[in-house]
Amino acid sequence: MSTLKQYFVIGLYCLLGAFIPAATAQTENQGLFDNESPLKMALSGTLPPFFEDPSKTPRKYAQVLTHQDANGNKVEIPIEVSARGHFRRLLGHCSYPPLQLIFPKNEVQQTSIFKDQAKIKLVMPCRGDEYVIREWLVYKLYNLISPYSFRVRLVQLTLEDEERKKPIEPFYAFLLEEEKQMAKRLQMLPLERKLPPNATQAEHFLKMAVFEYLIANTDWSVEHLQNIKLLTPDAKTIPIPVPYDFDHAGIVDAPYAKPAMELELGSVRDRRYRGYCLENAQQFEPVIAHFNALKDKIYHTFSGCSLLNPKYLKSTLLFLDDFYATINNPKKWQKEFLYPCDPNGTGYVVIKGLKED
Numbered sequence: 001m002s003t004l005k006q007y008f009v010i011g012l013y014c015l016l017g018a019f020i021p022a023a024t025a026q027t028e029n030q031g032l033f034d035n036e037s038p039l040k041m042a043l044s045g046t047l048p049p050f051f052e053d054p055s056k057t058p059r060k061y062a063q064v065l066t067h068q069d070a071n072g073n074k075v076e077i078p079i080e081v082s083a084r085g086h087f088r089r090l091l092g093h094c095s096y097p098p099l100q101l102i103f104p105k106n107e108v109q110q111t112s113i114f115k116d117q118a119k120i121k122l123v124m125p126c127r128g129d130e131y132v133i134r135e136w137l138v139y140k141l142y143n144l145i146s147p148y149s150f151r152v153r154l155v156q157l158t159l160e161d162e163e164r165k166k167p168i169e170p171f172y173a174f175l176l177e178e179e180k181q182m183a184k185r186l187q188m189l190p191l192e193r194k195l196p197p198n199a200t201q202a203e204h205f206l207k208m209a210v211f212e213y214l215i216a217n218t219d220w221s222v223e224h225l226q227n228i229k230l231l232t233p234d235a236k237t238i239p240i241p242v243p244y245d246f247d248h249a250g251i252v253d254a255p256y257a258k259p260a261m262e263l264e265l266g267s268v269r270d271r272r273y274r275g276y277c278l279e280n281a282q283q284f285e286p287v288i289a290h291f292n293a294l295k296d297k298i299y300h301t302f303s304g305c306s307l308l309n310p311k312y313l314k315s316t317l318l319f320l321d322d323f324y325a326t327i328n329n330p331k332k333w334q335k336e337f338l339y340p341c342d343p344n345g346t347g348y349v350v351i352k353g354l355k356e357d
């Protein structure tokens with residue numbers, strides 16, 4: 001985003017359903033993800049050479065995380081930072097790699113909003129933080145669709161590099177809830193097992209798969225645990241799939257995102273339903289009703305965001321129009337959602353080389 005400063009001056013923030021000023025107090029008993037206002041945060045030290053570390057186990061670098069507490073006092077927490085992921089970190093696509101923040105247990109951390117964190121993912125801008133904001137909104141969108149979802153917190157991040165004479169201007173990033181914390185919050189257990197998609201709870205799978213269709217994301221797979229986590233209350237219960245990592249979705253429209261060749265799609269903006277074959281189309285009807293009931297909130301997730309480029313916002317609302325025109329036309333949605341049953345189609349092909357980042 002080229003004019004971030006004007007947004008800081010305006011002082012309006014994207015929120016799910018409402019605007020909350022930046023001055024909203026962070027009460028002492030609130031956790032990291034309990035406040036909707038963007039968190040002003042800084043990482044200081046020597047900017048690590050993340051892109052010079054091609055190892056599968058990236059090095060950890062000492063940094064200091066700074067934020068303000070509920071009373072406006074400056075809090076400094078010594079942490080370690082490492083790069084993570086594969087596509088963004090190693091292949092030269094991005095200005096910054098996604099990061100992992102690692103919190104050594106200390107007294108300062110235990111009295112801050114990071115008190116419950118051992119490690120947490122920080123999603124950084126790849127090609128401008130406009131795309132970070134878009135992906136953050138997709139997570140907020142799925143919070144609407146399902147309680148079995150990752151929570152996120154938008155961050156106004158400052159990098160204070162001791163060796164740079166010219167300061168790095170603040171930009172947007174977001175913090176992503178850690179998997180074990182999400183599972184604990186939902187009174188579930190994470191399940192690390194590759195399963196066929198029809199071995200997950202059908203109701204939750206269909207909501208998730210239709211959501212992926214809505215955002216035009218094909219970069220996921222239950223059977224390969226590709227951008228999918230599984231939750232279960234116990235070892236005997238059928239698990240629930242939870243999606244994450246949406247930067248390749250068409251609704252984000254990142255410049256580096258391309259559909260897999262096996263899907264024979266022209267663009268990530270082209271939707272393709274990636275669920276399994278269901279001969280009984282009636283199973284989709286409660287899912288469609290669920291999305292229709294949330295229609296106003298889904299639109300407002302984007303239209304209520306002052307940080308989005310107006311041109312992008314207009315195209316995204318039209319993108320949503322197209323989705324709702326499809327799911328409210330029986331012939332159209334049956335053609336789309338029953339496509340995996342076509343033996344000559346690409347609705348449920350296995351994409352070569354899938355692996356979890």
